[in-house]
Amino acid sequence: MTTLSLPSVRGKLTHNAPLAPLVWFKSGGTADWLFEPRDVADLQDFLAGLAPDVPVMALGLGSNLIVRDGGVPGVVVRLGKPFAKVENVDEVTLECGGGASGILVSSTARDNGIAGLEFLRSIPGTVGGFVRMNGGAYGREVKDVLVDCDVVIRSGEIVTLPLSELGYTYRHSDLTDGSIVVAARFRGHAGEPDAIQAEMDRISAAREASQPLRSKTGGSTFKNPDGGKAWELVDKAGCRGLAIGGAQVSEKHTNFLINTGEATSAELEALGEEVRKRVKDMSGVELEWEIKRIGRL
Numbered sequence: 688m689t690t691l692s693l694p695s696v697r698g699k700l701t702h703n704a705p706l707a708p709l710v711w712f713k714s715g716g717t718a719d720w721l722f723e724p725r726d727v728a729d730l731q732d733f734l735a736g737l738a739p740d741v742p743v744m745a746l747g748l749g750s751n752l753i754v755r756d757g758g759v760p761g762v763v764v765r766l767g768k769p770f771a772k773v774e775n776v777d778e779v780t781l782e783c784g785g786g787a788s789g790i791l792v793s794s795t796a797r798d799n800g801i802a803g804l805e806f807l808r809s810i811p812g813t814v815g816g817f818v819r820m821n822g823g824a825y826g827r828e829v830k831d832v833l834v835d836c837d838v839v840i841r842s843g844e845i846v847t848l849p850l851s852e853l854g855y856t857y858r859h860s861d862l863t864d865g866s867i868v869v870a871a872r873f874r875g876h877a878g879e880p881d882a883i884q885a886e887m888d889r890i891s892a893a894r895e896a897s898q899p900l901r902s903k904t905g906g907s908t909f910k911n912p913d914g915g916k917a918w919e920l921v922d923k924a925g926c927r928g929l930a931i932g933g934a935q936v937s938e939k940h941t942n943f944l945i946n947t948g949e950a951t952s953a954e955l956e957a958l959g960e961e962v963r964k965r966v967k968d969m970s971g972v973e974l975e976w977e978i979k980r981i982g983r984l
């Protein structure tokens with residue numbers, strides 16, 4: 688990859704960029720290349736000029752990722768400030784940049800009297816990550832509020848995909864790794880800013896009480912299996928507090944793994960696999976990873 692010739696860009700392109708500081712777990716290797724585009728056209732030109740066999744993936748706040756210790760091949764695209772705008776399109780619809788945070792989206796919705804987007808207040812991540820993961824909390828998920836999204840595909844073309852083309856199921860969309868969500872339109876319904884703020888406060892307080900928000904973590908580790916709760920299965924299998932090296936199953940919420948200090952990504956992943964094994968032995972249920980594990984072992 689060192690000899691790779693890359694198209695020239697107006698944004699920032701960094702070789703061997705450490706990813707640990709950019710992800711919640713604070714572990715893992717480097718990106719062969721990290722690209723922070725200046726704007727949509729910069730991203731499009733770069734992808735159009737990049738050899739088609741070079742892998743590309745988007746990175747948001749890294750709140751649902753284990754970056755493996757061997758680093759990530761190809762190009763990691765991170766949407767920064769130029770992609771973080773949120774504006775209203777009409778009384779109940781917001782146009783959100785792919786790099787905008789859930790906090791910015793929900794507070795702009797409140798300021799514009801748009802209810803129904805409060806749940807985004809509690810999910811740490813960017814609009815691109817929410818759209819890709821069908822992020823959700825407190826009974827709502829992206830598929831309930833998304834109108835459509837603009838996606839720069841691997842060829843550099845930009846396409847607008849309506850909700851019906853995203854193939855949403857629980858914490859899943861059909862978007863592929865090389866596709867970068869650069870904007871999305873979310874629709875809520877008319878509401879009173881004070882009531883919206885009260886709902887955001889209620890959600891934040893519930894979060895604070897139940898999740899290790901101040902830890903180096905990656906959110907829900909496993910998807911809830913049909914008709915069950917992943918945290919309950921993990922707890923029943925005796926895994927609360929289980930540790931491998933610096934990686935530990937949270938004592939506060941058993942579907943969260945935490946990096947207690949200097950955990951490697953290999954330790955975090957090995958712990959997750961050990962939990963899956965113990966749950967399978969105890970209950971017969973095969974837990975499926977919700978956290979995405981990326982890069983070279």
Ligand SMILES: Cc1cc2nc3c(=O)[nH]c(=O)nc-3n(C[C@H](O)[C@H](O)[C@H](O)COP(=O)(O)OP(=O)(O)OC[C@H]3O[C@@H](n4cnc5c(N)ncnc54)[C@H](O)[C@@H]3O)c2cc1C
Nearest residue numbers: 745747748749750751811812813815816817822823868906
């Ligand atoms: C404390 C904590 C609590 C959490 N609670 C919840 C919760 O309640 N509900 C929930 O759903 N999730 C939760 N999560 C997980 C996480 O916040 C969500 O999955 C979020 O959608 C990830 O957003 P991100 O931008 O950080 O994406 P990343 O973690 O950076 O990436 C996740 C995936 O999205 C892709 N992606 C990121 N940006 C883009 C883009 N612009 N275009 C295309 N693909 C992109 C990445 O390639 C990767 O495949 C929690 C995480 C933490 C740490």
